Amino acid sequence: MSAATGGPALPQERRLVTEIPGPASQARLEQKKAHVADGVGTVLPVFVTAAGGGVLVDVDGNSLIDLGSGIAVTTVGNAAPEVTRRVHEQVDAFTHTCFMVTPYDGYVEVCATLAELTPGDHAKKSALFNSGAEAVENAVKIARVATGRDAVGVFDHGYHGRTNLTMAMTSKNMPYKHGFGPFAGEVYRAPMSYPFRDGLSGAEAAARAVDVLDKQVGADNLACVVVEPIQGEGGFVVPADGFLPAVAEWCRERGVLFVADEIQSGFCRTGDWFACDHEGVVPDLVTTAKGMAGGLPLAGVTGRADLMDSVHVGGLGGTYGGNPVACAAALGAIEEMRTHDLVSRAAAIGDLIGRRLAELRERHPVVGDVRGRGAMQAIELTAPGTIEPDAARAAAVSAYCHRQGVVTLTCGTWGNVFRFLPPLAISDALLEEAFDVVAEAFDATA
Template sequence: MTDTLSAPAAPSFEGSAPASAPIAQERHIVTAIPGPASQALHERRLAVVSAGVGTALPVYIDRAHDAIVVDVDGNHFIDLGGGIGVMGVGHTNDAVVAAVQEQVAKVTHTLFTVTPYEPYVRVAELLVQHTPGDHAKKVVLVNSGAEALENAVKIARKHTGRAGVAVLDHGYHGRTNLTMAMNFKAMPYNLGFGPFASNIYHAPSSYPFHDGLSGAEAAKRTISYLEKRVGAADLACLVAEPVQGEGGFIVPAEGYLVALQEWCTANGVVFIADEVQSGVARTGAYYASEHFGLVPDMITTAKGIAGGMVLAGVVGRAEIMDSSHAGGLGGTYGGNPVACAAAIAVFEQIEQRDLLGQAKRIESVLKPLLLELQAKHPSIGDVRGMGAMLAIEFVDPETHEPDAAIVSRAVAAAAQQGVLLLSAGTYGNVIRFLPALTISDELLREAVGVLDAALSA
């Protein structure tokens, strides 16, 4: 006799609607936050999901489109986090959805290193085309930003025959063993998870709001540290985020990154630009390196590349990328055909909808609004960023010390009114803005109005 187990019926939530139902691009709150359906789901979650998987806001999302997410209670939120920069083309972008639907019905998976397929090749071609520099480049596709960093470092080590990895203060690179060692901030990413990978060297970076150094001065300090503390001859690579993400959207002083790259080139050190958060049209360029005149030896990319599907990659000089022996790179799901189809659609959307221009539009609307907030609220010490990657940093007006408490209160208060914001920063005192590049000016103004009221309160 065969036992048959019946799956429990799916719960019916008040806010649930057919996937095809249109989502109005407007903020609309109908329950307390979180609502009863979200609270019920959260109770289920607490029983079965590890406590190590944190939750910034326990509202459970049922549907989303462009810049609006709808929870299971029917509340419509303006999403200014976008899955931490993933949803550059907007939630459930029609072209991405269509590409995924078509590909998933053709080939869902075979493993590229066993029996390859065209979408992987096409994504590699697009990355070669749209990353800085006209030199010969090659690509490996993987699953996440952390995995991309792992592969970039091991390729650089293979190419140079050296072990040392230099990273910059306030940087964030992932949650794997190697990337945890590369992170600047221990809590919550690293604490208690050691021992970590060795041969990682942390050097001071450029943080104009706090250090007041010019690009040349900051670069001299970084290089001096590396030469004295490590020695260039022992360094395989220097990993730098052109705009530091989790560290607080720190934009380095002019000339800083180019000076580091020149030093790397002169000393045979591979310069790796970590563009996991800043890449794929986010800053108004395909990759933020372009804003600084950088032509990195290698670039890591993820987040916005596939419209919410799981994909990441490493792009580098052909001679560096070919340093690995056959079979040394790859992985079961890396460059999955469905994710690749989504990425191809993303690059097409960037061109067809001028999303580089849309990122610049967002900056032209949002940055002045944030500067107005700064003039009104003395606790806002700095407004910075580029394109649709902007941030405000909060400090005590008298002491200039970081003020994380006001960020926590403001983010929580804005959520109650239907605006989803993300904190960031080494000291937790930064609010970052990563809206969909398709967001309207009206939603941006409305969201900043909500934040203004939260800060005033």
């Protein structure tokens, strides 16, 4: 199949003309070292000059296959035609007024579109922000005002951002939390459904989780429970069927708001518009970002109109939140998703990746688990026959892929999970070639 968004100008091929990183990238790395804080890390130190379809082109002329989408951001592909067209039109008109000072149509149109696309047919409203962490933090603010309660429930292996509150909500210490405390209070952690490691059904895992929340916090004290329907940084953990509906029902019965963090899993990525759609779960509030705006910074909180309206005027907002150029990009990205039926494309990509990962598992016992949905797939590496994480092998395989011109990302609490997040504009041919390289990497590091 050709690229889903059609006709990227860049040749859709893997092409290596230097080592990775090449000399021009290495020279720029010296400049990065001199001027950029060391705390800003880099997965693959090549400097990109162009990107589109399923490839990234670096300053040395290497063309790399992209299996990361800038961590699930360029879902519609880099510089997708409708995104760039709308962005150019908006930049020519104006770049900023601050919606809280003088509003504009794009912000309202994005909110109307979110009301249409997010789960549930109830009346909804939205507020727009810059980043996923801001969206999560504002969802908690809304939940606290709406319920009059303070406590927040989150889950093991969860990732929600890098602000003080969202660091408190995030499970993983290094690199996200280490040395940055003290953190915001009234955040409580429950065990996540993790079928590969706990062997529980969805109902059993939900009962375990809500028992912890009930006993350690008390439902009457909980403003909200925040969960990623498929965990991102935590290792693409897909909860057992029935887990999310059971937790959501428990929340409804006790007046606790159920907040779905769809920042990584939303906008066609899983083969549904949102990961919650897979089991028909309807959250009270949904947080979005990443894939929404084709690479521009935009995030949102969408929820029941009565909840969203519970906050006093002026209590939500931000100078750049819902910037007009980012809103134009979002409207263009969503048009690309609809025009090219990227929900179906993600499902087809999932079938291809699932087949290739199943083949890997057959040949390499280090692959302990294959999981995910649509174009959000992962493999977890463990000592054969155990659940003991093998982060060293994951690092070695990833390094091999990088040297061979394939952008791969690892994740997971123990750093032993590969996550695959290709742009939905990638071709089947490029995907097959990328997973040929992944297979070579496992053979070479065995």
